[in-house]
Amino acid sequence: MPLPKQVPVAVAERPLQPLRTRRLYVVDGIRLVAALMVVLHHYAGTRRLNEPGNAIWSRPVSEIMPSVFHVAAYGWIGVEIFFVISGFVICMSCWGRTPRQFFVSRVIRLYPAYWFAVLFTTAVLVAVPGVWERLPVREVLLNLTMLQAGSDVPNVDMVYWTLWSELRFYLLFLVVVAMGLTYRRVIVFCCVWGAVAMLAPVSGFPLLELLANPDGAWYFIAGLALYLMHRFGQDLLLWGILAMAWLMGQLELGERVEYEGVSSWRGAVLIFTAFMLVMVAVSLGRLDGIRWKWLVTAGCLTYPLYLTHYMAGTSLISRLHGTMDARLLLGLLIAGFLMLSWAVHRVVERPVARVLKRGLDTSFARVRGRQVP
Template structure:
């Protein structure tokens, strides 16, 4: 989800000029935020929310399926799960922006500070709901799962998600671990990123075609081209255009469209009950890449509407809180208020709760937690001599 990243960026290479010697001591201006990307992430979050409320197969509206309660709206919101694909594209782009040139301690600190405060609150709040208040929704979940979920590494332990939407966080986490490994090996370079964007998605596609699904899933084959497409956008944004970079971006978009065209129709039939042709998803993936290109590589990147930063900040807590709490609210409010008022009110409650989490949990805790984590890791690395060992290994290569 990459729904969980900042969009503060370094200026593109084409716009960076060497300063005169007499001004060399002047601190560089902070790069502007990619405000429209924040707005795009917010729009993706809204689509995911509406997908889970009005299209996903559940009976909380008092009908057999959500689509039965929303026969017209669900024709559109059935595509809302494609917001996750957009999150992954943006994540590949922005994580490289935040990681490039940083050490391992600072990168880990930034991720922990960004991800965990709101996540811990969401896990505890949702865990309380599904274990104690609404146990029929969390059948089989207990304290063990709750505690394991707090680590965000519970899938590696073979334990269930407290909330099903957390599956995307495990996908994101594995991508972060890959970037961390490259940082520690001093391999987060233009050359390595280019090779990764060529090899990782193609290998995943080859494994899928060869019906080696276990290996393909290990490599996250269906998500690799989304992340790598974002990586190529970063390289173009930061270091300039080249035929190689644009070719690899196009290749990743094509592979992403292929996988989404395979999975999308199957999920639409299984989760919503609609027959949707593959070419719809091909066009959606093309549109998602085109949107990120327009908002990051054209003059639109200079748009600075402050309210978009606020909306972007809400995206992550909205994603964490919306699904199970929203369903619980729908089940209890719909019989009293009716479906239209209920939908409006539940969406408002979720976004209001997300604002409170962002304002009173994320904002005060994120930076101190990031700084404390970075200091601790730098101290530990110094005590163990890890930094020197890694640098020596890099020189030996």
């Protein structure tokens, strides 16, 4: 009986083409849940809102609606959940793509809603002054680049700090995309990035710490490992990376708990662990049976909702909190921003993304020397 032929290493390392898999509806739902967690936290669960005489509710939120406050106090964990999902989704969507396709996909995904959010928030801060300081016009214009953090310019809305973490992740992952995504290369990337993120804070090199992004690295790495588990199946190495990401992540959660000052480490770790277990179930195909169509729409609302809700929403609360019950105001405001997010997705994101994609494809065709109309 002839022995099976050994697969050459070159073939094993060849980048695989994108899989024709079913849409992971659960991931869309988790994204919206994470966004709503952050929204609720910003409206009713921050340390600032629980101070007497605060500029938004005027009284401590724990006195106005104590039950809501105790739940909302943990909503900041939605950001860490976003980072894990980002690692998962970016790896999934970039498999088999070129660096050009990766760049175009990120531009058309990030910028249309972001441009709207910068202008919308600025307009609300002009119309409703007294709660947040409005930036000078030159700084608002620089915010439209999404690169303001690199120029040490404040964000129009403070929630934009997470975009700076995302951009650094994209920059690092672009290296692997340029080489061609394979199981081995993504594993090596996870291990190298994790090691650098661990050493960067004690290295004394600010540039290394900036690139390594130690505050968010292990959440993105967890997402990458989860996608490899989804695509190739589980193995001990992936479980090891995931366990390391959880262990490093719980340390970061502890630091965030100290910063937020309104929640406990045990509660934060419990919520984050529950989310990670759900993502493991997604990766192993245990939740493939959930195919509710409305979850696709829910996922589309997430990004515009996150970008627009905070400073504009709290400014509105400062003007309206005395006109109705606090819980009713909270519900109406969240519903209103969800409707705004749907409108932004339909009227801004989709048409602007199409125009940007055509323009960028034409530009890159010219760069490659191809004839364009």
